Amino acid sequence: MMILNNVNKKYNPRTDIEVHALKDIDLKISDGEFVAIMGVSGSGKSTLLHILGCMDRATDGEYILNDYNVKNYGKNALAQIRNEEIGFVLQSFGLMNDKTVYENISYPLIFNPAVKHKQMKSLITKAAEDVGIAELLHKKASELSGGQKQRTAIARAIVNRPKIILADEPTAALDKKTAFEITDLFRALNNKGRTVVIVTHDRAVAEQCDRLIELADGKMISDTPIR
């Protein structure tokens, strides 16, 4: 469960160039939800994603992740949370282009001290099968299509079996058909019990989710169920 209580985020606080990116955000995302976050550029979507993904800290307020207040965690602890609890999927895929699909998927496992080297192969293969790219493991990322790249990124995001997937404009760089395929993939992951939060401009993608949260000027202006 992800709970934001009266969260504010300010950049360059108490200076002439202070930016109040998030204002009084109260938000609760339960386990297993499929949530879309929409808003125009500058509405605070990315900032919200940073905080949900423990990439940044709120200036005020608190973020409770699975009953733990994130404020109490140091850098290394937050890194561990990102490794074990959260998977990121990005618009630009975030792959190492001259590495193979296998190597790209392996990174979260490398940073998980609980995973031994000899366990990695089976976990990577399973994740690749879950997203439908098992036959591409030995190909370099640069040789993949957009859809295949995003599937690789999703496989990387789920290889450590995190409970939460955070996706930042995951379909923006894809054609419509591929975008729907990827969205379906997220739905499939959600059906298996994962919490999926997608930041998107695309209303068509948002309407595939169960809940839509809209931001404007750093504030949450609506929070409506879609299904």
Added chain:
Amino acid sequence: MKLLSLISSVFSGRKKITVLTAISVYLITLLFNYFFAASYDYISLRQYLLRGDYENKLAAVLISSNLPLTDEAINALLAPVGFDNSWEYALSAKAGLLSPDAPIHNIEEYDEYEYERMISFDPFTGESTGADYSADHTLVTYTREPSELFETSYTGQLPDINTDTGGMGDSIPVAASFNSPLNIGDTAQYNYRGKQISVTVTAKYTDDYLSIFAESNGRAGLEPHGSWLLTDREIMYKYGVEPRPEEQEPYTVPEGREDMGEYYNQMIYVTAENMPYVEFADSLSKLKGDEYYTVTEIGGAIPYVGALDNDNTLIINSLPLFVLIFLIGSVGAAANGFLNLDSRKKAMAVFDICGMRTNIAVLLIFGCEAMVTLTATAAAVITAALLQLILPVTLISPLGGIISSGYIVLLSLIMAAVQTISIEHNDSLDVIRSSETL
């Protein structure tokens, strides 16, 4: 295994830059080790020589004549340049000591002095002359014992006229050099200038400084090789081993004999405690002999660093070039990190979202730096060592290898620190976003 996999991923940057950096570090390390090995002896000898308490205002001067070299004669020579009564006798190699069992050929053809000069050494070249055999030791006399002038140490009781109780016909107390086969308490018999003498070792030097000193002052009339037995000059007179200069006779070449050149030779140290060095050097340059005495300034200082510098001008003149190349090489070593910074930033951003801890990040960056630079350094050190086995040239020393490796490690650490600080302040999501859109 995991860390190696990560380092391999970070190296997905520009491989050409990495290879060029490795080559640069390789060549620079090779050059550094060669220069260090070539200059080490010069630098260490220079340091060693500068440990004397006379610094640069003590000049070694050789006076030669067929007339006895009395104090009065020497003062008369030095008076015109103002150094009369400002000198002392230097360490003086007198002659070789021969075992009584040594085969001696045609001794009846030579008088005692000529014979000894023939079999011992030429004071100017240090070479044995006409020898079928070499001396067991060189007998050296001192006015001021060497450890008072230089940082050399000894055990036992040094021969000292002020405390000596022996006399005519007794066994002469001597101090043995480090490399002498004689030890404290040993007594030995020798031929010296046509007479039999006995010596007893009462002290022994515990380091090899005297042979280093002799090496650097080969022109100063000292035997540059072999072992020494040293005693107080006054003890030589007291024991009747040889006459004082005032009791010596002018040397004349016996009829039918070869002229041995100027017969009496004495090295002195001219000192100037309170005179500026430039003035001292200028005064010495005016030093001249006369019709009876030849004066040769051998060295400007004891320790004579100037002569050592003259013999190593190539190394000294190469130093600025070496420093320049070393600096350029350092920039080359650092280039790998800077020129690959963008790709490394992206790699680290990807790792960050995958949950990489800060300490792993630091290790990873350092590992990337060190992998290139240390591999190149190790390759250079191995190359130098192998070449040294094949070629007759010193290319590497343990200290040079350690220093160059240590420097490269330090450079890698600094580069890693700079990159860590630079990468640490980046927003990983923004970095990934912007790198894909370039």
